[in-house]
Amino acid sequence: MKNNEQKVMLTGVRPSGNLTLGNYLGAIKNFVTRQAQYKSYIFVADLHAITSPRDPAELRIAVNDCIAMYLACGVDPEQTIVFRQSDVLEHGIMGFIMTFQTHMGELSRMTQFKLKSQNVGKNGIDTGLFVYPPLMSADILLYNTDIVPVGLDQQQHVELTRDLAQRFNKRYGDTFNEPDVYIAPVGNKILNLQNPTEKMNKSDGPNPGTIFLMDDLKLVRKKIMSAVTDSESVVRFDEEAKPGISNLISILAATTGESIESIEKRFVGHGYGEFKREVADAVCNLIGNIQTKHQQFKNPDVLDAILTAGAERARIVAAETLNRARVALGLK
Ligand code: AMP
Numbered sequence: 091m092k093n094n095e096q097k098v099m100l101t102g103v104r105p106s107g108n109l110t111l112g113n114y115l116g117a118i119k120n121f122v123t124r125q126a127q128y129k130s131y132i133f134v135a136d137l138h139a140i141t142s143p144r145d146p147a148e149l150r151i152a153v154n155d156c157i158a159m160y161l162a163c164g165v166d167p168e169q170t171i172v173f174r175q176s177d178v179l180e181h182g183i184m185g186f187i188m189t190f191q192t193h194m195g196e197l198s199r200m201t202q203f204k205l206k207s208q209n210v211g212k213n214g215i216d217t218g219l220f221v222y223p224p225l226m227s228a229d230i231l232l233y234n235t236d237i238v239p240v241g242l243d244q245q246q247h248v249e250l251t252r253d254l255a256q257r258f259n260k261r262y263g264d265t266f267n268e269p270d271v272y273i274a275p276v277g278n279k280i281l282n283l284q285n286p287t288e289k290m291n292k293s294d295g296p297n298p299g300t301i302f303l304m305d306d307l308k309l310v311r312k313k314i315m316s317a318v319t320d321s322e323s324v325v326r327f328d329e330e331a332k333p334g335i336s337n338l339i340s341i342l343a344a345t346t347g348e349s350i351e352s353i354e355k356r357f358v359g360h361g362y363g364e365f366k367r368e369v370a371d372a373v374c375n376l377i378g379n380i381q382t383k384h385q386q387f388k389n390p391d392v393l394d395a396i397l398t399a400g401a402e403r404a405r406i407v408a409a410e411t412l413n414r415a416r417v418a419l420g421l422k
Contacts, residue, residue: 098267099128100235102135102175105152106144107292109159111301111373114380115277115344116241122164124239130170131233131404132160137175137182137225141218157393159303162384173400175229180408184228187415191254191261192224201246227251231266232408239272242279243289262418266411277344283317286333304381307374314338314370315363325357325365335362338369345372 101121103113121132134156139149153174165172175181197203197220207215230238230251238248248271255266280290284299294300299317301310319334327350329336343350357365387393416422 097128097236098131098234099124099237099239100131100133100230100233101239102133102138102229103156103160104135104138105149105156106139107152107295108302108304109156110280110290110292110303111341111377112241112280112290113292114163114303114376115280115341116274117239117244118160118163118165119277119344120239120272120274124237125166125170128237131173131235132165132170133173133175133229133400133404134160135175135226135229137185138222141222142216154390154393157397158384158387159380161387161396162380163303167396167400171400171403172396173404174397177397177401178232178404178408180232180405180412181225181228184232184408184412184415185225187419188224188227188231188254188258189221191258192221192250196250196253197221197223200250202243223247223250224254227254230269231255232411233404234267234407234411235269236267237272238269239274242273245271245273258415258418262415265414265418274344276340276350280341280344281333281337283313283334283337286318286337301373301377303377304384305377307378307381310374310377311370314373315366317366319362323361325360325362326354335365338366342369342372345369345376 099121101117103109103117109118121130124130134153136149136153139152157172157174160172161167200223203220203223206219226244226247227250230248231254238244238251240248248269252268252270255268259265259268282288282290282294282297282299283301284297288299290300292300292302298313301313305313317334317338319338320332322332325335325339326332327336327339339350339353342348342353413422
């Protein structure tokens with residue numbers, strides 16, 4: 091049994107576009123507020139970014155941007171091991187091993203696969219889209235992770251990771267720690283402001299319904315003020331009947347820490363305009379602070395030094411776990 095100081099937290103983000111408010115509220119914020127309580131790892135999931143073809147130069151820039159954004163959001167490289175997934179080669183081999191523990195049916199049932207494979211191009215579905223969940227399991231299991239803070243869309247993949255760890259341990263002997271998912275009670279699925287039945291996605295590109303952490307603050311305000319609502323004028327949380335207003339309430343609650351009930355009470359008798367102004371103030375305040383810090387962390391030498399040190403520390407643990415798995419499998 092691990093004691094609390096040895097407990098491990100890990101999360102990652104794909105460098106597949108600029109980070110959004112959804113990435114921050116759903117995953118990064120929950121990591122940052124807990125990083126001191128755990129042995130913490132955060133990585134840029136660049137192998138997950140090549141599951142579909144990517145422009146290499148653009149990918150290199152996206153990786154650095156993502157690291158700078160982690161730091162701007164409060165990730166502390168003194169406390170947390172920050173690394174690039176592809177720098178630790180063990181992820182590839184472990185991903186291979188975990189793929190072989192997985193049933194086709196399990197992967198076919200993944201909601202993200204079903205959603206993303208709806209819009210396939212003329213070449214059909216990329217295999218990467220199908221097999222990335224066991225690579226994600228490898229990412230988690232390599233570090234003996236106890237807790238994985240992610241948004242709701244990734245819950246199923248962390249649950250699959252638990253199943254795969256159990257399956258492997260049963261077949262080959264106790265090898266992997268079984269991780270738990272951490273889903274924040276509020277802000278775990280931030281929706282597109284123009285289409286509040288769809289998740290806010292960074293891969294959607296420039297979009298009036300998506301708030302990017304690097305958006306100009308005037309644009310952020312404009313996006314919030316023109317968010318789709320409904321024909322009532324009651325600020326009430328009801329995801330079925332009022333998805334637009336409920337999404338804005340979640341954003342305000344997750345950004346400020348105020349409860350949903352308290353927000354509902356404060357806005358009794360006030361119109362949507364006033365409510366949206368307050369949401370815009372809170373989000374601009376948050377994003378403004380992140381952008382100021384982001385400026386300080388753009389130096390590529392500083393980022394390289396953090397990634398080199400992070401990869402060295404990550405590799406030690408990843409190599410130990412991979413070695414354990416190889417011995418268990420009879421590969422060593
Ligand atoms: P991705 O953008 O798919 O690389 O996701 C990185 C992390 O952000 C994962 O933990 C996701 O679950 C989380 N995330 C992404 N989009 C949202 C969203 N709209 N609301 C809440 N969490 C999100």
